[in-house]
Amino acid sequence: MRFLDRLFIISHRLKTKQNILLGIIMVFLFVVLMIAITASIEFSRIKNRYMSSLFTGQSLIAYGDSNNSFKIDEIDHVLTSVSDKFRNPISADFEEFSNNSDLGLEVAVELYPYLYPDEIEISDGIKDIKPGEMVCPKEFYPYSLYRTEDGGNYSEAVIKSQIIDGESLIGQEYYYESDKEWDSSLKDATLKIVGTYDNKAVNLPMNACFINRDTFDEIKSDISAMVGYIDENGEEKFEYQYYNAQFIIVDDVKNRDYVIDELANIGFTAESTYTTDSSQILILIVVPLFIFCITAIIVLTVIYNFIRKKITYYHQFIGVLKSLGYSNKEIIRSLSLENIVICFVSYIITLIIYSLVFYTISTDLFAEFYYSSFSINIPYLSIIILFVVLMVYIVFITKYRINRLFKNDISVLLKED
Amino acid sequence: MKLDNISKIFNAHSEEIKALDSVSYEFEKQKFYAIMGHSGSGKTTLINILGLITKPTQGKYYLNDIDVSTLNDEELSRLRMSSIGFIFQDFKLDEHMNALDNVILPMLINKKISPSERVSLAQELLKSVNLDNRLKHFPKELSGGEQQRVAIARALANNPEYIICDEPTGNLDEKNERMVFELLKELTSNGHTIIVVSHSEIVKEFADIVLNLQAGKLSDE
Numbered sequence: 176m177r178f179l180d181r182l183f184i185i186s187h188r189l190k191t192k193q194n195i196l197l198g199i200i201m202v203f204l205f206v207v208l209m210i211a212i213t214a215s216i217e218f219s220r221i222k223n224r225y226m227s228s229l230f231t232g233q234s235l236i237a238y239g240d241s242n243n244s245f246k247i248d249e250i251d252h253v254l255t256s257v258s259d260k261f262r263n264p265i266s267a268d269f270e271e272f273s274n275n276s277d278l279g280l281e282v283a284v285e286l287y288p289y290l291y292p293d294e295i296e297i298s299d300g301i302k303d304i305k306p307g308e309m310v311c312p313k314e315f316y317p318y319s320l321y322r323t324e325d326g327g328n329y330s331e332a333v334i335k336s337q338i339i340d341g342e343s344l345i346g347q348e349y350y351y352e353s354d355k356e357w358d359s360s361l362k363d364a365t366l367k368i369v370g371t372y373d374n375k376a377v378n379l380p381m382n383a384c385f386i387n388r389d390t391f392d393e394i395k396s397d398i399s400a401m402v403g404y405i406d407e408n409g410e411e412k413f414e415y416q417y418y419n420a421q422f423i424i425v426d427d428v429k430n431r432d433y434v435i436d437e438l439a440n441i442g443f444t445a446e447s448t449y450t451t452d453s454s455q456i457l458i459l460i461v462v463p464l465f466i467f468c469i470t471a472i473i474v475l476t477v478i479y480n481f482i483r484k485k486i487t488y489y490h491q492f493i494g495v496l497k498s499l500g501y502s503n504k505e506i507i508r509s510l511s512l513e514n515i516v517i518c519f520v521s522y523i524i525t526l527i528i529y530s531l532v533f534y535t536i537s538t539d540l541f542a543e544f545y546y547s548s549f550s551i552n553i554p555y556l557s558i559i560i561l562f563v564v565l566m567v568y569i570v571f572i573t574k575y576r577i578n579r580l581f582k583n584d585i586s587v588l589l590k591e592d
Numbered sequence: 593m594k595l596d597n598i599s600k601i602f603n604a605h606s607e608e609i610k611a612l613d614s615v616s617y618e619f620e621k622q623k624f625y626a627i628m629g630h631s632g633s634g635k636t637t638l639i640n641i642l643g644l645i646t647k648p649t650q651g652k653y654y655l656n657d658i659d660v661s662t663l664n665d666e667e668l669s670r671l672r673m674s675s676i677g678f679i680f681q682d683f684k685l686d687e688h689m690n691a692l693d694n695v696i697l698p699m700l701i702n703k704k705i706s707p708s709e710r711v712s713l714a715q716e717l718l719k720s721v722n723l724d725n726r727l728k729h730f731p732k733e734l735s736g737g738e739q740q741r742v743a744i745a746r747a748l749a750n751n752p753e754y755i756i757c758d759e760p761t762g763n764l765d766e767k768n769e770r771m772v773f774e775l776l777k778e779l780t781s782n783g784h785t786i787i788v789v790s791h792s793e794i795v796k797e798f799a800d801i802v803l804n805l806q807a808g809k810l811s812d813e
């Protein structure tokens with residue numbers, strides 16, 4: 176029997192209420208399934224990167240006698256050891272980017288110190304960042320994640336049209352004015368973009384630029400905080416607090432414990448910087464995986480029951496086909512095709528809905544992820560595998576249910592319910 | 593068509609029902625047979641065996657000198673397609689297809705009919721049962737008599753030797769009943785053999801041979 180003839184047989188039934196309902200149920204379940212699978216796959220991918228990334232798994236904060244800090248550099252596997260003043264970036268509101276105030280954007284460029292060679296891969300083969308130079312992301316978004324809306328509320332968003340091609344800014348200069356009210360010893364700096372880097376490769380936000388370590392030292396204060404207190408005479412007094420911990424970067428996560436032990440030997444207590452976040456991310460993986468498993472079980476049973484009911488409902492049609500001379504094989508092939516077509520159409524609709532949902536989620540709901548360059552990708556391979564598995568399953572259960580019907584005498588199939 | 597010592601026993605609710613009891617009979621070609629008998633006498637069972645829809649419990653059934661018990665599903669289906677046309681009391685048309693498509697349905701598995709011929713052939717068949725103005729109508733848009741004529745056209749689609757009818761006029765009034773029997777009668781002159789189960793006395797006016805079934809036993813009248 177030709178394929179077109181099979182289509183002829185099933186085409187009359189595709190638009191029945193039962194088949195449309197089956198299609199709608201499939202679309203709904205497939206969408207949930209695909210979102211869950213995307214979430215669990217992507218979050219686990221992000222977790223792996225997060226754990227090994229430079230600024231999380233590889234970095235330590237150590238407390239101890241600062242007179243001994245020179246000894247830290249001698250420990251194996253330590254890439255660099257600096258004051259924890261270098262741990263957090265400086266926020267710069269370069270006026271040059273401030274012509275977009277009507278969008279509610281707030282200019283904010285994060286300036287990171289370039290601490291050791293190969294910390295980032297800079298374009299044009301630049302190996303070192305000299306004083307007064309700056310390296311910014313290829314996809315540069317010199318704004319805060321937060322934008323002011325009309326009512327004065329804040330929302331999280333990345334306005335894609337405002338992402339700048341970093342290469343186009345090479346040669347431009349930006350003036351950084353430091354807060355001399357806070358610390359009168361601070362200097363200003365003129366920063367010139369000399370190259371770009373891929374911020375996604377090192378998981379830095381889209382507004383993170385690197386500057387020379389000495390320039391960084393000059394424009395960021397050693398004062399970490401000013402604390403107010405009441406002295407014994409009842410007078411209000413202020414006291415400066417200075418950065419007093421060491422910020423240490425280890426060459427590999429697996430050497431971290433070794434370095435912590437060595438630090439203890441020279442009187443430093445060290446801890447990893449971002450340990451708590453990984454458990455949150457674990458929840459982000461486990462929850463979608465759980466949803467995926469539950470949905471998968473529901474999908475398989477609902478589809479099975481639906482097809483079982485449908486095939487039973489078709490017994491008279493099958494009996495008529497048998498009485499007309501259709502063989503078991505031809506009936507199985509034709510009716511499987513019906514379910515394959517429904518599944519296929521549902522899958523196409525699912526892909527459309529999924530893309531819309533994905534686009535909304537990745538740009539709006541997950542703006543923070545996007546901003547932090549943890550962008551979520553579509554797991555194409557898994558989606559294709561999912562499709563193949565569902566198709567095979569549907570063909571299999573259709574065949575199974577029809578074969579069970581064939582155990583009956585044709586005269587029984589022909590009878591009314 | 594030859595029945596050799598055919599019996600059919602049903603087991604239902606731990607009770608044995610002998611629907612057919614050692615039936616032997618040879619049907620001649622191009623004749624109009626009427627099978628009559630009381631309700632429950634085994635008429636449907638007999639005709640289903642003839643139409644390859646039910647397998648007998650005992651005995652042999654030869655169709656065109658082939659012992660059908662030796663055939664597998666594939667071969668049985670092909671034989672059913674090429675040699676047998678079924679007509680039911682409740683028509684059993686496909687409610688989702690219009691009259692034309694219902695008649696085309698059996699042609700799809702017949703390699704002797706090319707796809708391009710199907711529509712004109714089905715139109716011809718529907719014309720021969722006076723339905724050329726109802727081609728696009730769905731079963732629920734047709735009267736009972738019209739539906740049964742579509743079913744006759746469908747049974748003739750692959751030009752089978754035998755037309756087997758189980759109470760084809762059971763749901764029709766007398767006028768339609770005569771029309772159906774007349775159409776069937778005409779077919780014998782085109783080389784078809786007609787076997788009709790009926791309660792109606794009218795069938796006797798058309799039948800060449802009337803057979804009687806009584807408690808599973810077949811006899812000439």
Ligand SMILES: Nc1ncnc2c1ncn2[C@@H]1O[C@H](COP(=O)(O)OP(=O)(O)OP(=O)(O)O)[C@@H](O)[C@H]1O
Pocket residue numbers: 602603604609610611629630631632633634635636637638
């Ligand atoms: N599938 C079955 N299971 C059990 N018993 C059956 C089955 N089919 C038929 N019978 C029994 O076999 C006997 C013959 O049934 P059959 O349908 O052949 O009668 P019939 O002559 O066609 O009757 P009617 O004129 O009412 O249609 C009946 O007693 C019936 O109860």
Ligand SMILES: [Mg+2]
Pocket residue numbers: 635636637758
């Ligand atoms: Mg009967």
